[in-house]
Amino acid sequence: GTAPTTFVLKRGRYEYPGPPVEPGVLGVLCDTPEQAVLRPTRAPNGSSGRRLALARWLTSADTRASALVSRVLVNRFWQALFGRGLVASSGDFGVQGTEPTHPELLEWLCGDFQRHGWRVKPLLRTILLSHTYRQTSRLADSRQARLADPDNRLLWRMPLRRLESEAIRDSLLAVSGQLDSSLGGPPVPQQALPDGRIRIPLEKLKRPFDHRRRSVYLVTRRGYSLTLLDVFDQPAILTTCSQRQVSAVPLQSLAMINGPFVYEQATVLAGRAVTTAGEDVGRLIETLFRRALCREPDPREQTLCRQTLAADIESFLKAGHDRTSARRQAVVELAHTLLNTSEFLYRE
Numbered sequence: 435g436t437a438p439t440t441f442v443l444k445r446g447r448y449e450y451p452g453p454p455v456e457p458g459v460l461g462v463l464c465d466t467p468e469q470a471v472l473r474p475t476r477a478p479n480g481s482s483g484r485r486l487a488l489a490r491w492l493t494s495a496d497t498r499a500s501a502l503v504s505r506v507l508v509n510r511f512w513q514a515l516f517g518r519g520l521v522a523s524s525g526d527f528g529v530q531g532t533e534p535t536h537p538e539l540l541e542w543l544c545g546d547f548q549r550h551g552w553r554v555k556p557l558l559r560t561i562l563l564s565h566t567y568r569q570t571s572r573l574a575d576s577r578q579a580r581l582a583d584p585d586n587r588l589l590w591r592m593p594l595r596r597l598e599s600e601a602i603r604d605s606l607l608a609v610s611g612q613l614d615s616s617l618g619g620p621p622v623p624q625q626a627l628p629d630g631r632i633r634i635p636l637e638k639l640k641r642p643f644d645h646r647r648r649s650v651y652l653v654t655r656r657g658y659s660l661t662l663l664d665v666f667d668q669p670a671i672l673t674t675c676s677q678r679q680v681s682a683v684p685l686q687s688l689a690m691i692n693g694p695f696v697y698e699q700a701t702v703l704a705g706r707a708v709t710t711a712g713e714d715v716g717r718l719i720e721t722l723f724r725r726a727l728c729r730e731p732d733p734r735e736q737t738l739c740r741q742t743l744a745a746d747i748e749s750f751l752k753a754g755h756d757r758t759s760a761r762r763q764a765v766v767e768l769a770h771t772l773l774n775t776s777e778f779l780y781r782e
Contacts, residue, residue: 437482457484459491463498493552502527504544508557509534512543513677515561517595525676535587567592571782595781596680599666600649602779606695607646609725609773610702614646621653624660631661662696665689690774700770708765715740718765726772743768 441451461470472491474483492503506527513519520540523531534540543557550556561567571592573580579590586593597605607613622644625635634645634652644651652660659668665685669675690696703725711718719739723731731739743764750760772778 437484457487459488459499463502465498495548500548501544504547504552505540508540508543508547511554511557512561515558515567516589517593519677525674535589592782596666596779597781598678599663599668602666603649603660603662603695605778606699606773610699611706612646612699612702613648614643615648619647619651620644622647622651623653624655624658626658632658632664634660662689662693687774690779696773697766697770700773701766703773704762704765704769707769708762715743719743719768722765722769722772726769727775727777739768742771 439454440457441454444450444452457472457474458470459472461467464470472484472487474487477483477486491497492499494500505521506524509519509521509524509527513524520534520536521527521532522535543560546560547557566589569589569592571594573591583590604613620640622634623638624632625638626632636642636645639645649660649663652663654668654671656671658664665683666689667679667681669678703722707718707721707725711721716736719731719736722739723729723735743761746764746767747757747760750763751757755763
């Protein structure tokens with residue numbers, strides 16, 4: 435439809451409109467006052483064309499606006515991959531923000547980003563294939579590097595990072611083989627319980643498998659979110675979050691150890707491992723490690739897991755379980771233990 439006319443409001447009161455004004459942009463990013471006025475052309479679909487004009491202004495080559503936008507975007511992508519941007523204050527590129535640790539790298543990536551038509555995939559490919567990204571996150575043997583740059587600002591190793599709250603939940607569903615990765619569809623509702631926990635009400639789902647959907651499809655309301663996501667620092671929707679905070683609190687361990695959702699995924703994972711490995715204990719342990727941690731267990735871990743399984747089977751037998759039930763329950767406990775390891779929760 436027709437875009438409404440905007441007026442200067444006298445004393446800021448809408449009852450007293452002043453002269454009309456045209457749509458404009460930030461003058462601080464323009465060389466002349468005339469450049470701050472947008473001149474949209476009407477789009478074929480009947481739109482006013484203002485958003486298209488703004489997008490073109492933001493991405494016009496060799497302008498202050500495109501320089502700033504590309505720096506902010508590239509820094510955000512770098513932050514998503516490394517946990518911290520080249521400019522640590524990703525939400526503030528002004529004089530009160532922090533200076534970039536690698537200014538020349540940031541400038542080169544921005545130029546390459548624009549040369550590829552502002553396409554994200556070529557930028558990500560460049561970063562992911564770099565030696566910097568492919569470094570180990572383990573501490574280097576060089577004591578000099580640790581002393582000279584203890585905060586790893588110069589990226590002499592890959593930062594060790596905990597998974598985001600949504601990634602933790604999705605990973606639990608993925609390793610158990612239950613993650614529904616389909617796109618679109620209705621949102622998944624949540625329900626507050628009297629004890630303060632937030633859960634997905636299975637009886638209110640429009641489709642019986644919706645509780646296995648990716649976390650991006652969960653309804654997020656102001657004031658509460660799914661307990662597992664909340665304890666792992668899911669940002670509140672009250673304010674804009676330019677960088678997630680990472681905490682380590684007892685509630686996280688309690689949610690992983692005692693939470694019914696995590697135990698349910700461990701049960702499903704154990705069932706799949708038993709089906710795959712059969713009676714072969716060594717293969718069973720290897721299957722659990724591959725599914726949960728994406729690697730093979732070393733000899734010491736094999737020995738410890740065998741001892742743990744034997745001790746748990748004996749304990750369940752004494753509690754009255756039959757041999758089959760005791761073995762299956764012991765495998766569940768081992769799977770649950772692997773899902774509670776730091777290696778599962780942290781990205782190396």
